[in-house]
Amino acid sequence: MVPSNSPDSSTPAELAAPYGNGPAAAGTGRAAGTAGSAGTAAAPKPLARVRTHHLHQVKTDGGHFAMLTAYDQYTAEIFDQAGIEVLLVGDSASNNVFGNETSLPVTVDELLPLCRAVARSARRALVVADLPFGSYEVSAQQAVATGVRFLKEGLAHAVKIEGGKFYADTVRAMVQAGIPVMAHIGFTPQSEHALGGYRVQGRGDDAARLIEDAVALADAGAFCVLMEMVPAATAAAVDAAVDVPTVGIGAGNATTGQVLVWQDMAGLRGGKMAKFVKQYADLRTSLSDAAKAYGEDVRSGHFPGPEHSF
Ligand code: KIV
Secondary structure (H helix, E strand, C coil): CCCCCCHHHCCHHHHHCCCCCCCCCCCCCCCCCCCCCCCCCCCCCCCCCCCHHHHHHHHHCCCCEEEEECCCHHHHHHHHHCCCCEEEECCCHHHHCCCCCCCCCCCHHHHHHHHHHHHHHCCCCEEEEECCCCCCCCCHHHHHHHHHHHHHCCCCCEEEEECCHHHHHHHHHHHHCCCCEEEEEECCHHHHHHHCCCCCCCCCCHHHHHHHHHHHHHHCCCCEEEEECCCHHHHHHHHHHCCCCEEEECCCCCCCEEEECHHHHCCCCCCCCCCCCCCCCCHHHHHHHHHHHHHHHHHHCCCCCHHHCC
16 A cells, blocks of 8 residues: 555644745744744654555555656645655656757756755655656666666656667666666657657557567566556556556556646646646636736736735
8 A cells, every 4th residue: 555645644743744845844844833942843753655665566456546747846745745646757847847849858957956846845755757868778877877866866766768678678777776767668758759749659569569568678677667648458458467567648547557747637738638638627727817817906006905015
C-alpha cells in the first residue's frame, strides 16, 4: 500500500502542520503562529515518502496510483497534499512553462531549478524528473552523469528517459549508479520529428515491439514503464508482460498508474485537448475572470479599498 496522507489517516497535528516552505513555515518546520514558542509546538510528524517499492506493491495488489506533472512550488504542494502519489517534472515544461512549441528545446539547466522547487515542496510524493532531449542519448555515461545531476542538484527521487530496448544498457548503468529509472515508451515526444508527429504507437503487429521494449527495459532495472498514446489492448498486454508497475497517458485503463500534464487536467491550457485528456477544472476561465475583475477594480478606483491600505 502507498503511504497515505489522506485526512482519514492523519492526526490533527499532521493536518495543521505546514507542508510548504513559504512565509508561513519559513523553513522552521513549525506551523504559522508558533514561531518564537520553540519547544512548545509539537514537531510535525514526517509523512512517509512514496517509494518505488510502494508503486510495485500497488500493482501486486491490483490497485492504481495517480501521477501529475508539476513544475513549481505551489502546484507541487497542492498535488502532494491532494494525495497524488507521483509528481513528474516533465520536459513538457518546455511547452507548458517556457513557451516552446515542443519538448525538444528545454535544457537540463532550465529543468533543474523547477525540479528542486517541486522536490522541496512535496513531502510525500515520489518526484520523478525527465531527462531532456540530448542529455542521455549519447552514451550510458552521459545518462548516468545527467541522472546524477537531477538527483543531486534537482533533488529528484527518480528520473525518466524516453526510448525502447535500445536504451536497456543505459538503464542498467543508471540503476547500477543508484538512479531509479522510469522508462517511457510508445509515443515519445522527444522523437516527434522522427515519428512523424503525434501518432498512436503499438497498433496491430507493432504491439509486439512495445512488449519487447517494456520487457527489455524492466529486465534492465527500470522500476516502472510509462506508455504514451498506445491502444488500450496493447497497453494491457505490456502491463501483463512485466512485473513492474506501468503508467499510461492515452493508454487505456489497464495500467497501474495514470499521468496527465496538470495544465491539461485542470484546464489552464487553452486550445484543442488530446482525446486522452479529461479536464477536472476550468482554471483558464477562473484566472481570466479574476484578472479582468482586478483590472476593472484598479481602473475604476475600487482597489485598493481602505481595508487594503495602511
Ligand atoms: O513531460 C511530460 O509531461 C511527460 C508526460 C507526457 C508523461 O513525459
